Amino acid sequence: MKQSTEYLGFAPNVTDFMAKAPEQASTDDTLLVKKPAAWFLGGFHAFLRPYLRRHFHSIAIDRATHPSPDFARGTPLIIYANHPSWWDPLIAHFLHRTLFPERHFFAPIDADALEQYSVFEKLGFYGVKLSSASGAAAFLKNSVSILNQPDSAIWMTPEGRFADVRDHGAELMPGLSHLCKRTDDAIALPLALEYAFWDERLPVCLISLGTPIRTADHPDWSKPDWAKHLAGGLRNAQTHLSRLTISRSSEPFDNLLSGARGGGWVYDSCRRVKAMLTGKKFRASHGGQFQ
Numbered sequence: 001m002k003q004s005t006e007y008l009g010f011a012p013n014v015t016d017f018m019a020k021a022p023e024q025a026s027t028d029d030t031l032l033v034k035k036p037a038a039w040f041l042g043g044f045h046a047f048l049r050p051y052l053r054r055h056f057h058s059i060a061i062d063r064a065t066h067p068s069p070d071f072a073r074g075t076p077l078i079i080y081a082n083h084p085s086w087w088d089p090l091i092a093h094f095l096h097r098t099l100f101p102e103r104h105f106f107a108p109i110d111a112d113a114l115e116q117y118s119v120f121e122k123l124g125f126y127g128v129k130l131s132s133a134s135g136a137a138a139f140l141k142n143s144v145s146i147l148n149q150p151d152s153a154i155w156m157t158p159e160g161r162f163a164d165v166r167d168h169g170a171e172l173m174p175g176l177s178h179l180c181k182r183t184d185d186a187i188a189l190p191l192a193l194e195y196a197f198w199d200e201r202l203p204v205c206l207i208s209l210g211t212p213i214r215t216a217d218h219p220d221w222s223k224p225d226w227a228k229h230l231a232g233g234l235r236n237a238q239t240h241l242s243r244l245t246i247s248r249s250s251e252p253f254d255n256l257l258s259g260a261r262g263g264g265w266v267y268d269s270c271r272r273v274k275a276m277l278t279g280k281k282f283r284a285s286h287g288g289q290f291q
Contacts (some may be wrong), residue, residue, distance in 0.1 A: 210237030
């Protein structure tokens, strides 16, 4: 899965090409990337939710950043996140379905990986040729066509590699800032992710959204300006989430998905029998988080 999520890592000559490309975004409303079929997405999420329940104790979002149902209604989203884990694409799909159910999900992916994992195309992923100028131009053209649709959302991990949540030193790959510069009106929304083990056998997945930036509000920002503000927004969201994670309290979070509890089927069966024989109430959880 690592290769499949390392996108926007343009080679230096490609970055130079993008810097010299015209600034005008396309005004054509034609969508150049195929939308996922609703029936296929429904089947996928019927599998995904129980799959995540088996592997996580909880998936939860910082309540202070939980978006309202009408958040950015009528404006396309660019949701860009840090990239700590193999789980990130599946978590992104779950979060999209949960937080932005009326929007269409899209995400760029390395074209070679998409050819290897062709099922991703049915889930809204579209291929990017990372090493050529024509691939960079196609990425911008396809992405802008998506953002010309007001009910769309593009999900990205612009770190371009797996990175520890405390590693804030690396610059974000340039594709994101180039896209924001070329988009007339979209909202760039940073999303911080952490996976932590608290009181239970299974980990929790914690999310916090950062401060949104609307491209229409900053027509004079250069690409370096965009790069600075986008990176700052993501790192601030990560720093805030790290403080909540260290506190080891579920109180600031809204639980989006309750997963498995306890120590496993065999161990919990023994505990259940013991509780029954001693007249005590069986309690699968080992701690008090997300009750």
